[in-house]
Amino acid sequence: MSPRCFVIGHPIAHSRSPLIHGEWLRQYRLAGSYERVDVAPADLPAFIRQLRDGAFTGGNVTVPHKEAVMALVDEVSPAGRAIGAVNTLWREDGRIVADNSDVPGFLAHLDACVPGWQRQVGTVLVLGAGGAARGICYGLRSRGVERILIVNRSPARAEELAAALGNPLEARAWEERDRLVRKADLIVNTTALGMQGKPPLELDLSGLRPGTIVDDIVYAPLKTALLAEAERRGGRLVDGLGMLLHQAAPGFARWFGVTPEVTPALRALIEADILKT
Ligand SMILES: NC(=O)c1ccc[n+]([C@@H]2O[C@H](COP(=O)([O-])OP(=O)(O)OC[C@H]3O[C@@H](n4cnc5c(N)ncnc54)[C@H](OP(=O)(O)O)[C@@H]3O)[C@@H](O)[C@H]2O)c1
Incomplete structure (x- = not known):
């Protein structure tokens, strides 16, 4: 059959x-x-x-x-x-x-877009602490990333995720996100913000270093406002459709x-x- x-x-x-x-x-x-x-x-x-x-x-x-x-x-x-x-x-x-399969999906697309990304990534900034963030943090940890900073609107959820997966995750305040952009070698948006029908993601990318990888797992629209702004500032883009x-x-x-x-x-x-x- x-x-x-x-x-x-x-x-x-x-x-x-x-x-x-x-x-x-x-x-x-x-x-x-x-x-x-x-x-x-x-x-x-x-x-x-x-x-x-x-x-x-x-x-x-x-x-x-x-x-x-x-x-x-x-x-x-x-x-x-x-x-x-x-x-x-x-x-x-x-x-x-x-x-x-969100874990291999996220990693396979990142690998395809930026081969050898681990060599340039020490600190990751993860926005959001929902279901998708848990899988992504698990995947990043499995690749030996040095530091994963999680910011979430509801701080308890970020703290709970950091406690559940342990080292190298650290919960930081949602209000710190603009400042943390400067420190990040990879930024991942796992919130629903920026998706069609949802509010925009408010993130100031003025501190983004050129070459920083910006990965938005939202795939509708195909190029989110976050990716468009990152592109203008010399970021390397990874979109959400590839993960899907x-x-x-x-x-x-x-x-x-x-x-x-x-x-x-x-x-x-x-x-x-x-x-x-
Ligand atoms: N590309 C792919 O293959 C793929 C796979 C899975 C998911 N996704 C996308 O990823 C997104 C999240 O999915 P999920 O399953 O993790 O959902 P979820 O468990 O419901 O988590 C939603 C996240 O978004 C945050 N959020 C929602 N509204 C917000 C607002 N107004 N301000 C600030 N933060 C807000 C939530 O923060 P709080 O904790 O404070 O509510 C939480 O961190 C969705 O857009 C989904 O379509 C894409």
Whole structure:
């Protein structure tokens, strides 16, 4: 039987995952499917039973199920446990395993945009301390970054994240962010600010050193105001769409047996879809 995969969430209509996986299935001429399924929180246990019973090969999990699903699977990867959220499920010897592909997705795109970035990065400034920030800080720590400074509007969340992941994370006040721009070799926006329909991110880049890497994981608009301003000041840009594309690859490789490439053609397809909205 050919693999049957899903992305579940509630709501789920906005998900671009079917477009990404559908394009890879076409490109590699593989038999199989990847469908959107709207699963309300109360129906999550029944859906996971269907996966266990073999109705699906595996799939992605998005908001609001990324944390709740961990209690329903048999094994959670060390990254998933440390981050406290997962987004990729598969079956292995009759068991359901869960992992978080935001971490490899974020790192793979950073590696592709700035090869060898670790050699120039000592201090990272992370804006935000939500779910995405946890994965990104975990990934940065796994690459041996010296210092990760986290600023968040709600300070308790930044402190909690720094305490949970430990060294080299440090929580700093949200109000300090403009001053910390000067110290950073890599700046990552993980807040929802700057996204279409959300307030702008207020960050003064006048202290940005040319060559500093600025990574905005917001991908709609494709070039956020933060990236545009960083470009004017000689920053090296890393956008959010690349992370979205790269985070899809580990699941596809597990379910369909081919490690897919993030190509300019795939990127163009998703860009066109984002521009439609
Ligand atoms: N490119 C990708 O593949 C990818 C992957 C995952 C997420 N994302 C994007 O990343 C963003 C965050 O996702 P998430 O899952 O981490 O969400 P989340 O857990 O809800 O966290 C949201 C973050 O944004 C901050 N924030 C929201 N409104 C704010 C405001 N008005 N002023 C200051 N800070 C504000 C929150 O601060 P408080 O703690 O103070 O509320 C928190 O740090 C979203 O835009 C999402 O689309 C992109």
